[in-house]
Amino acid sequence: MTSTADALQQRLNELESHLEQEHPILLNVVQSFRALDRVAYRMGLMEPNQSFATQIPWWPLISVLGTFSAGKSTFINHYLGQKLQRSGNQAVDDRFTVIVYSxxxxxxxxxxxxxxxxxxxxFFRMSHAIEEVAGGEGSRIDTYLQLKTCNSERLRGKIIIDSPGFDADAQRTGVLRITDxxxxxxxxxxxxxxxxxPEPGAMRDTLKHLVADTIKRPDAGKFLYILNQIDTTAGEDNPEDVVAAWLRAIGEVGLTAGRFYTIYCPDVAIHIPDEHRRRRFEKKRDEDLKDIFERMEQVEVERAYRxxxxxxxxxxxxxxxxxxxxxEALRRWRRRVVIADILIFGGAAGALLFATLQANHWQELSYQAEWLDLVQQIPWGPGALLTLLVALILGIHFGVRHLAAVSLTAWLRKQSERLxxxxxxxxxxxxxxxxxxxxLWAQPFGWGRKTHAALDEVLQSCEGYVQTLNEQFTNPQRLPNRAKMP
Incomplete structure (x- = not known):
């Protein structure tokens, strides 16, 4: 346990070193997470080799999902300004590619x-998660994931994930698990x-998973729906019909509001002979690409607030x-133990008293004397008998404590998962x-006024962090330099 706890602290130290260079404001946030961890350690709610800080991603993450041959890799290459990902009309990669700056x-x-x-x-220990839903697949993690490095300034401070083509009917359970x-x-x-x-109706299952299952999420605003390679429709008599068909399709699965982008990559665009139509397509493409790229650049700010x-x-x-x-669990446990003790020992005492009172209503005093003589004749003596009786009482009491605790385990697990x-x-x-x-100890271990005050201090620090971020990101003179949009 000590080695794993040391490894955790080393990991947090490395995170602080990174943030000190990339995002100093969040450096103090790590300290607040450490303060919260100390409270959890004292209360037994967390092991020393665990931290709340490791349960969230600290690097801004952009994922690119879509159908087979939707131009995901080409889009990423255009954004990075490098031909990093292979692209083609057919599926060229069936793995999730995590792209990081180098x-x-x-x-x-x-x-x-x-x-x-x-x-x-x-994706730390993702193999375990895959193994849970697809037995035997966890050992084949290399068939699901790969890591690529790229020297592009647009990638600095963020991670991009290029997903394999999505086909809900044919996908393995492990791939769906990673997607979610x-x-x-x-x-x-x-x-x-x-x-x-242009026949989105044939992709109903895909639309359901990528659209219908996401629009009701509390973070639905982070989804951008993009109709790519729209330049291929320029030769149609009415290219707007293609867009209208897709709008109807995603409207049927519930998406009736929000922005729907239509783009194509200038690097691989087909030639549009009609100059008027070409300018119209290029104007719409540039506007939408500009909006999408701005959202991609904004994720660093959004991640800090998140x-x-x-x-x-x-x-x-x-x-x-x-x-x-x-x-509440301890109150219920305490109540059950006390009630059980009263019923068991009270009942035993009552039965003993009743039996004693029924012994000829204490008419023969010799009965008491004989009983006392019998006790005194016990080889180990009355003191040992009393010790045995106390041990029996304590054994029953601790057995009751254990059973009362076990009886509440299922309820506590259910409530914990629900909340x-x-x-x-x-x-x-x-x-x-x-x-x-x-x-009869009233409060859980580690909980008291000092602990409550420590948590209040962390909450107050959150307000200060937000104010500092507001000052940094709303003051143009303090904004970091960004690569210019094309």
């Missing part, structure tokens, strides 16, 4: 284990469709859900119901 001018491709074994990336995982972690999700296939919001939510849920739920309460409530509850804990 100062090395030579791009390198590393296997999936580089992501699965590195806690700095959002990156959707949850992403700050921006670009969903690309292929304008060369991290602070995650810290605030964790602290709020900790005080609103975790602690009250643990307190998504931070921390391991079952572990904390088990610690608070150990044999050495007094039953």
């Amino acid at each position: 100062t090395d001018s030579v791009s390198r491709t590393l296997p999936g284990i580089a992501l699965d074994s590195d806690p700095r990336f959002p 995982h990156i959707i949850d972690l992403s700050d921006l999700v670009l969903v690309l469709f292929d304008a060369r296939h 991290i602070i919001a995650a810290l605030r939510k964790t602290v709020t849920d900790f005080t609103r859900d975790t602690v009250p739920l643990l307190q 998504a309460a931070p921390g391991n409530l079952l572990a904390a509850f088990e610690r608070n119901t150990q044999f050495w804990r007094p039953v």
